[in-house]
Amino acid sequence: MDALTILDRKRRGGRLGREELAFMVGGYQRGEIPDYQMAALLMAVAIHELDVDEASHLTAVLVASGRRLDLSGVPGPVLTRRSTGGAGEKLDLIVAPLVAALGVAFPVIAVPGIVGHTEGSAEKLAVIPGLRTELAEPELIAVLREVGTVVARQPAGIVAVDHALFELRRLTASLKTTGLTTCSILSKKFAEGADGLVLDVKTGDPRAGMRPLLEAEGMARFMVEVGRRFGRRMVALVTELSQPLGRGIGLLPELREVLLTLQGQGPDDVTELAIETAAQAVALAGRVAEIGQARDLSARALKDGSALARFRAMVARQGGEGRVVDDPGLLGVAPVRELLRAETDGVVSAIGLDAVERATLLLGAGREAAVARVDPRAGLMLHAKVGDAVRRGEPLAEVHAESSERAGLGLVALRDAYVIGHDRPAPRPLVHRVVQ
Amino acid sequence: MDALTILDRKRRGGRLGREELAFMVGGYQRGEIPDYQMAALLMAVAIHELDVDEASHLTAVLVASGRRLDLSGVPGPVLTRRSTGGAGEKLDLIVAPLVAALGVAFPVIAVPGIVGHTEGSAEKLAVIPGLRTELAEPELIAVLREVGTVVARQPAGIVAVDHALFELRRLTASLKTTGLTTCSILSKKFAEGADGLVLDVKTGDPRAGMRPLLEAEGMARFMVEVGRRFGRRMVALVTELSQPLGRGIGLLPELREVLLTLQGQGPDDVTELAIETAAQAVALAGRVAEIGQARDLSARALKDGSALARFRAMVARQGGEGRVVDDPGLLGVAPVRELLRAETDGVVSAIGLDAVERATLLLGAGREAAVARVDPRAGLMLHAKVGDAVRRGEPLAEVHAESSERAGLGLVALRDAYVIGHDRPAPRPLVHRVVQ
Numbered sequence: 001m002d003a004l005t006i007l008d009r010k011r012r013g014g015r016l017g018r019e020e021l022a023f024m025v026g027g028y029q030r031g032e033i034p035d036y037q038m039a040a041l042l043m044a045v046a047i048h049e050l051d052v053d054e055a056s057h058l059t060a061v062l063v064a065s066g067r068r069l070d071l072s073g074v075p076g077p078v079l080t081r082r083s084t085g086g087a088g089e090k091l092d093l094i095v096a097p098l099v100a101a102l103g104v105a106f107p108v109i110a111v112p113g114i115v116g117h118t119e120g121s122a123e124k125l126a127v128i129p130g131l132r133t134e135l136a137e138p139e140l141i142a143v144l145r146e147v148g149t150v151v152a153r154q155p156a157g158i159v160a161v162d163h164a165l166f167e168l169r170r171l172t173a174s175l176k177t178t179g180l181t182t183c184s185i186l187s188k189k190f191a192e193g194a195d196g197l198v199l200d201v202k203t204g205d206p207r208a209g210m211r212p213l214l215e216a217e218g219m220a221r222f223m224v225e226v227g228r229r230f231g232r233r234m235v236a237l238v239t240e241l242s243q244p245l246g247r248g249i250g251l252l253p254e255l256r257e258v259l260l261t262l263q264g265q266g267p268d269d270v271t272e273l274a275i276e277t278a279a280q281a282v283a284l285a286g287r288v289a290e291i292g293q294a295r296d297l298s299a300r301a302l303k304d305g306s307a308l309a310r311f312r313a314m315v316a317r318q319g320g321e322g323r324v325v326d327d328p329g330l331l332g333v334a335p336v337r338e339l340l341r342a343e344t345d346g347v348v349s350a351i352g353l354d355a356v357e358r359a360t361l362l363l364g365a366g367r368e369a370a371v372a373r374v375d376p377r378a379g380l381m382l383h384a385k386v387g388d389a390v391r392r393g394e395p396l397a398e399v400h401a402e403s404s405e406r407a408g409l410g411l412v413a414l415r416d417a418y419v420i421g422h423d424r425p426a427p428r429p430l431v432h433r434v435v436q
Numbered sequence: 437m438d439a440l441t442i443l444d445r446k447r448r449g450g451r452l453g454r455e456e457l458a459f460m461v462g463g464y465q466r467g468e469i470p471d472y473q474m475a476a477l478l479m480a481v482a483i484h485e486l487d488v489d490e491a492s493h494l495t496a497v498l499v500a501s502g503r504r505l506d507l508s509g510v511p512g513p514v515l516t517r518r519s520t521g522g523a524g525e526k527l528d529l530i531v532a533p534l535v536a537a538l539g540v541a542f543p544v545i546a547v548p549g550i551v552g553h554t555e556g557s558a559e560k561l562a563v564i565p566g567l568r569t570e571l572a573e574p575e576l577i578a579v580l581r582e583v584g585t586v587v588a589r590q591p592a593g594i595v596a597v598d599h600a601l602f603e604l605r606r607l608t609a610s611l612k613t614t615g616l617t618t619c620s621i622l623s624k625k626f627a628e629g630a631d632g633l634v635l636d637v638k639t640g641d642p643r644a645g646m647r648p649l650l651e652a653e654g655m656a657r658f659m660v661e662v663g664r665r666f667g668r669r670m671v672a673l674v675t676e677l678s679q680p681l682g683r684g685i686g687l688l689p690e691l692r693e694v695l696l697t698l699q700g701q702g703p704d705d706v707t708e709l710a711i712e713t714a715a716q717a718v719a720l721a722g723r724v725a726e727i728g729q730a731r732d733l734s735a736r737a738l739k740d741g742s743a744l745a746r747f748r749a750m751v752a753r754q755g756g757e758g759r760v761v762d763d764p765g766l767l768g769v770a771p772v773r774e775l776l777r778a779e780t781d782g783v784v785s786a787i788g789l790d791a792v793e794r795a796t797l798l799l800g801a802g803r804e805a806a807v808a809r810v811d812p813r814a815g816l817m818l819h820a821k822v823g824d825a826v827r828r829g830e831p832l833a834e835v836h837a838e839s840s841e842r843a844g845l846g847l848v849a850l851r852d853a854y855v856i857g858h859d860r861p862a863p864r865p866l867v868h869r870v871v872q
Binding site: 005034036039041043046168171 | 447470473480
């Protein structure tokens with residue numbers, strides 16, 4: 001077996017077997033396959049894509065590249081979720097205690113936020129004073145056993161080769177691919193011990209870098225098939241993300257919204273998606289005969305405070321100041337808050353994700369580089385969302401920052417995000433598809 | 437302009453403009469674009485290929501990466517040829533003096549043989565004692581002006597980035613592509629000052645690594661179009677190479693065959709292809725009204741000794757021992773010569789190129805690595821070629837080596853090359869297409 005034969009096969013659109021993928025990935029990990037050969041392979045894979053067989057082989061190879069979390073001591077099945085991310089995605093912290101409240105173990109194991117918005121769940125929770133998310137493996141498992149959920153940073157060594165491959169993909173423009181993204185996501189969740197996954201593949205405007213519906217559905221189907229080939233319980237939602245999810249963006253604004261939702265007073269879209277995701281998890285765990293029943297149970301657990309109680313227990317068990325759960329005002333607020341006001345009467349016809357992301361970065365609430373410091377109190381709150389009627393001078397949104405300079409910059413960017421028109425746009429469903 | 441946008445465009449099958457190609461190639465040459473990004477680009481180009489516009493842009497960028505030979509002092513047009521190579525390809529050394537004898541300047545500027553057989557023309561000629569092929573630019577031009585031809589190693593600095601790109605393509609399995617191969621070949625010939633090119637694209641059995649006819653024709657057409665976009669006179673022959681060309685393989689055996697052909701006694705295939713190639717060059721130079729006339733002139737120049745006279749003049753001008761031209765016996769012969777004999781009666785139905793190449797390497801007449809020493813006297817002579825009737829015990833071929841151990845290894849490999857059958861295979865044309 002040699003790298004050139006493997007590269008030649010994939011260049012011509014052929015399929016690679018498990019041994020060949022292990023040869024390349026293992027060789028790369030050991031420093032025997034140089035960057036340029038791996039970069040060429042990644043580009044060939046990005047163009048010709050992987051089929052289900054290849055992706056399941058590659059997922060297995062990636063899992064084998066590092067340590068595995070042993071959750072066999074946790075009464076299973078252990079479920080979790082993974083979304084493809086986006087502005088305002090704070091579902092992890094709501095769904096986890098909600099599913100736990102329904103008797104199904106549901107850990108949230110998060111890698112630190114990379115550039116942009118993805119996977120900051122552990123950082124959002126860590127805004128609570130005293131709360132620890134860097135848990136050693138025994139403690140992580142103990143919290144999960146006792147509370148039914150845990151929010152922790154990924155232990156070191158899970159899919160050890162993933163970071164280097166991700167960087168190489170980023171530097172060679174081969175990130176946006178179904179196969180490699182699938183293998184990266186699934187390998188981490190499987191190495192973290194998940195028996196089943198509720199995936200959330202976002203769809204939206206391609207001009208904002210989102211997947212169009214057909215492509216998102218294809219990706220959802222592919223991920224479900226690969227995961228099932230691996231013997232895991234799999235379901236994928238294809239959900240709309242053409243404006244930010246909910247109203248809060250930024251660590252503290254999102255944490256507030258999480259608490260509000262767990263108190264039964266969350267925004268409609270966040271509440272609906274939390275209930276649907278939790279219901280799919282409960283159904284996947286085999287705890288209900290049909291999904292309607294699971295939705296009812298989930299909705300009730302949000303209303304009756306049992307999800308909130310589970311969240312409170314998790315916060316306390318991880319060393320956090322428990323009082324903030326019922327009194328979020330204790331978390332403080334950013335020193336500078338300014339309102340964005342409507343300049344005309346009309347209806348909000350769009351809130352551009354690109355501009356929102358730019359505003360988030362300018363406010364200090366986003367990560368421009370892997371090492372950048374994120375201001376926990378910075379962010380924004382959307383008062384008006386798509387379809388809302390607004391009058392001139394009424395507040396559209398509020399920016400939170402540590403200085404009026406940052407607030408000003410954020411306001412300018414956010415102004416670009418809002419498009420005010422005359423007619424109410426046709427409403428779009430939040431959950432487009434459930435792929436099983 | 438940035439590398440990621442360019443990589444992303446080509447990954448998605450888009451086209452690159454001249455500025456983008458210059459950004460990548462120039463950046464790579466200056467060490468600003470890392471190997472892995474260039475490797476990813478080469479793989480994307482290998483898969484999506486280049487269109488004529490892109491290839492002419494890339495050719496221009498490659499030419500600009502190094503020095504150019506200034507042949508403006510040579511009465512033009514200056515023509516030359518380039519074949520895609522293969523066992524027994526010794527046409528350069530025959531066609532060059534033949535075309536020169538017909539009044540058209542025809543230099544042979546060769547890069548040192550890479551692994552395998554290609555482009556050893558200067559090395560073959562350098563078997564003649566005293567003959568120098570490393571000529572400084574003024575001398576190269578002087579010989580070309582005086583004799584009408586010159587055989588020289590490529591001066592340093594021509595398409596300076598070509599070697600690094602070629603190595604990167606070799607190490608990432610992206611060599612076998614029409615676009616990149618075209619740009620590499622044309623850029624060198626154009627930087628060397630050619631006003632026109634007779635290309636020779638070989639076709640043969642894909643199992644022996646040769647291009648099938650349609651693919652070879654496509655490549656010929658592409659190269660002609662790209663070269664013409666560049667304002668050069670272009671013609672391409674698509675020629676059969678399903679068995680070695682001629683009878684001799686190896687530096688000395690090929691040089692002998694060159695002399696024999698110039699004396700009007702060469703093998704039929706070599707003589708036919710030399711006449712056709714020279715005729716196309718003369719026609720391309722505008723020296724005849726129609727190609728039939730050019731063929732007659734070429735055939736006569738081989739018969740009447742004027743091509744040989746031009747060869748003799750070139751050898752003398754480059755410091756070579758002139759007597760060997762008329763008395764090749766002075767060149768000596770390898771110490772060990774052994775015959776391969778037919779094991780059955782029959783007709784030669786195939787001579788496998790793979791096995792011939794293996795035999796050549798084992799005899800010491802081929803280059804296994806770029807730094808390997810090639811034994812100038814080693815090689816082989818094919819007595820029987822495809823279609824020849826043979827009787828058991830009759831010689832099929834003769835191997836030449838410096839030791840009986842090497843000769844023995846070569847014989848074993850060569851035995852695999854010969855396939856003896858019952859029926860004479862249908863003859864195949866030598867020149868399949870003339871693409872203009």
